Amino acid sequence: MHHAKKYDDFDDSDEPCCQNPDIIVNEDGTRVCANCGLTFGQAFVDSERRAYTTEEVASRRRTEPKWRSFGPRTVITGVQTDARGHHLEAKQQALFSRLSKIQGSLVSSLERNFWEAKPKLNGLSLKLSIPSQITETAWKIYTEVAKQKLTMGRSIDGFVTASLYAAIRIHEFPRLLEEITEVAMIPLRSVHRSLGLIVRMVFPVLKMKYKPVTTRSLVFRFGNELKLSMGVQTEAANMLTKSRKNGLKSMGKDPKGLAAAALYMSCKNSQEKRTQAAIADVARITEVTLRTRVKQIKSFL
Structure with a gap:
């Protein structure tokens, strides 16, 4: 069973939920009153402050260094105190500084x-x-x-x-x-x-194989972004299939342009009108490219 933590950052700006509010934080970060059960929202860690000195790093650190599967497993820093907190002599500090440099030189490129x-x-x-x-x-x-x-x-x-x-x-x-x-x-x-x-x-x-993006997948993606019905999207995909069977070559052509052109033609044949600018913006192409691809598809239908 997970135990909630006491929340000490409850200030007067929060409206009291009951006569004796007891704010705690659950495991998911939700602030809840233990007396009445009112939920105040989630507690987030914000206002991160950068550390510039050794003292600031020690006081503001909340986590330990993460273990990685590559690189040195230990980190030798320029320590000034031992494990008991006693101050090291200058000779010992120089020794640890030297060890830190040696360890850094052992890390491969x-x-x-x-x-x-x-x-x-x-x-x-x-x-x-x-x-x-x-x-x-x-x-x-x-x-x-x-x-x-x-x-x-x-x-x-x-x-x-x-x-x-x-x-x-x-x-x-x-x-x-x-x-x-x-x-x-x-x-x-x-x-x-x-x-x-x-x-x-x-x-x-x-032993991997690169799979180029297909015009059919882009048709349905652009259609969803344009909030077109499935019938319009299917008709656009069928236009591309028919034009390809009739001899349309897609080699050297950006599939985004062909998909956008098919969608534009399908929209013109339906009641769901979309402007050239809207379709070109979603497909990340120019309107000139869109009109050019429309002419090419029409010639093979």
Whole structure:
């Protein structure tokens, strides 16, 4: 049975729930009065303060260093006191400082690469709401990238983003490359270059297969974002299938443009009208591209 903790941060600004309020915090962070049962909401940790000195680090730390599967298992810092709190002599402090430098020199370049890449990958996955299994696949891809030393002279951020997108394509998760680059704030060209190296040099080693995004999946995704009925979306998908059977070549064409054009044509044939600007904005293409793809699809229907 989980026990609740006493909540000491109850101030006068909170309206009293009863004559003798006894505020506690449950395991899920919910503030509840133990006497009357009134729920006040969740207690969050905010107003984080940065630490600049050793004393501030010691006083503001709330967690212990997290164990990692790579790098040194212990951290030797420039300590000034022993385990009992007694002040160390200058000679002993110099010894620990020397040991800290020696330990730092023993860390390999691969481990330093992982130290920088792992938090970036986790943060990017968290912002994009990527499932954990896709993140694990992305880390497996990036590990092979680092082992082959493909990051030497290149951007680590670009390879982290490209590894995540490659894992997304393997699992066929509905995320566009433009969405990932916007969140990662990395130029699209850099990610394209890194992705090409991953597909050519990493996938054969890991025996993985890159699955390009299909126009059919984009039709239903864009249709849902535009709040179109399933009938309109299905008609758009059927248009693409028919035009492809009649000879429409999709090689060299962005699938987003074809999917958006099919949706626009399907909307014109129904009562659910959508403007070119609205569809182009959802598909992340220009209106000129949309009109061009509409003409191409019409010629094969």
